[in-house]
Amino acid sequence: MSDVKEITPINLMLFGIIGGLVGIYLSPYFPTAGALGAICAVIWSAEAVRRVAKYGLGTGVPSIGQIAMGMGIIAAMFGLAMVKSMPLAGPILALITASIIGFIIGWFAQHVIKMKIPVMIRCMTEIAAAGALIIIGFSASVAGNYDFVGSLIPKVFDNGVILAVFWVGAVAMLHPFNACLGPDEKQKRLLYLAGSTGAITMALMGIAAVMTLGASGSITLLLGIVLWLIFYKKFWDEVYNDAAAVVGTGLIPKTEA
C-alpha cells in the first residue's frame, strides 16, 4: 500500500518480549525498569492489535484490549504464583501460559466461532502474551519486585491498584489503533501514540508507587511524565506530517466556460 517501510511484526515482537522481560527482571533493583519494560510490551501489543483489528472485529477495538488483559491477568497470576522455588522463572512462565491461553482462544475464535480472520490465532497469542507482560511490568513498578505472594498481593492487589493496572493497561494497548484506524493509518504514528499511552500509564503507576514505595516511586512518576511529553510530541509531529499529505488537495478548480 504505502511506500513507507514498516517495522516487521517479528522485530516488534522481539522488542516487546526482550524489553519487557529485561525491565521486569531489573525491577527488584530499580522499580521504574518494570514500567519501562511494560511500555515495550505496550508498543508490541498495539502493533498486534493493529494487525488483527484491521480486519474488523464487529465488536469494536476495545473488546480485544479487554480480552487481552483478561487472559494476561490470569496467566500473570499463574506464572508468578507457581514458581515458589525459583522465582526467576515466574515472568517467563507467565509469558508462556499467556501464549497458550491466547493460542487456544484464538484457535476457537477462528475454527469454532468462525471469525475468518487469517491472523487471528497469531495475534491473539501475541496480545495475550503482551497483556501478561504489561500487567507484570506495571505491577512490579508499583510493588518494587515481582514476588507474587510477598509483594504483589499486599502492595498491588489489596489496595486495588491492580484495577488501575488492568484498565489503564487495557486502554494503553487498545487506544492507539482505536484512535488511528482508518484509511490513512500509519504504523509510525500508531507506535508513537502507543509509546505515549504507555508512558502516561507509567506516570499513573508512579502515583501508585509513591504510595507504596515512597520516594523511589517519584522517579517512575517523573520519568513517565517526561516520556509522555516526548512521545506525545512525536505523535503530534506525525499527525501534522500525515495531515498535510491528506488535506493538501488544493482548491476545487473553477469550471471554465
Add this chain to the structure above:
Amino acid sequence: MVFLDPTTIIDILLIGLSGTLICLAVHFIPVGGAPAAMAQATGIGTGTVELAAGSGLVGLITSSYMYAYEPSASVALVMAAGAMGSAIMLASTMLAGGFIYAYGVAVPFASAQVKKDPITGERQDIYVSKGTQGQGIPTICFVSGVVGAALGGAGGGLIYFVLMGYYSPLITTHAAAVAGVFTMGVFYVNSVIPSYGVGGTIEGVHDPKFKRVVPKDVFTSAVVSMLCGIVAILIAGGMTA
C-alpha cells in the same frame, strides 16, 4: 496429583459452568452497539463487553458483599446476590436508556427481528422506521436483558465462591482481592468470546441469531473457562508456603 480428587474436578467443572453462564448471559442482553447509539437498531447503545462486564462486575460486588458479611452464606445465596446486583444494574441502564430513546431521540420502541412482541403481542414491524433495524428497547428485549444480567451475575458469584473456598485458607485476608481479580479476568474472557460470536449486535432471546450462535459460543466458553479453572486451582497450589 490433586487433579484426581473428585472435589477438585467438581470445582473445575463449576468454574467452567460459571464461565458458560456468563457467556450465555451475553446472548440474552439486547446489545445494539454503535447503530443503537444512533437509534438505528434495537438494543442498548453500547458494546457487548461493556454491558456484560458492567453488569457482571456489579454482580461481583454484591455477591462478594454477601460472602463477606454472611460467613455461613450458601453458594445459592451468593449466586442470588450476584444475580440481583447485575439485574438491577442492567435494568436501570435500560430504563435510563429507554427514557433517552423515548423523550430525547423520540423513537417508538420496536424490534425488527420479530413481527409481534412475544410478551405483549404488540405488532412491531409497522413501527420500525425505514432503513433501520428497529429502535429502542421493547418489552421482550428488556425482559431478556434482565434475565441475561441475572445469569451473568450468578455466574460471577459462583466463580468467586469457588475461588474463595481455595484461597481464603491459604492467604486469609488477601483472598478477596485475588479471587475478585481472577473472577474479573475470567469475566472479560467470557464476555468477549460471545461478542465475537454474535458479531457485535443481538436483540435478545427472540433474535434468530440467538439459536444460531449459542451452541458454538457456549462450547468455546465452557472449554476456555475450564482451562481457567485448572489455572485457578494450580495458583492455589503455588500459594502454600
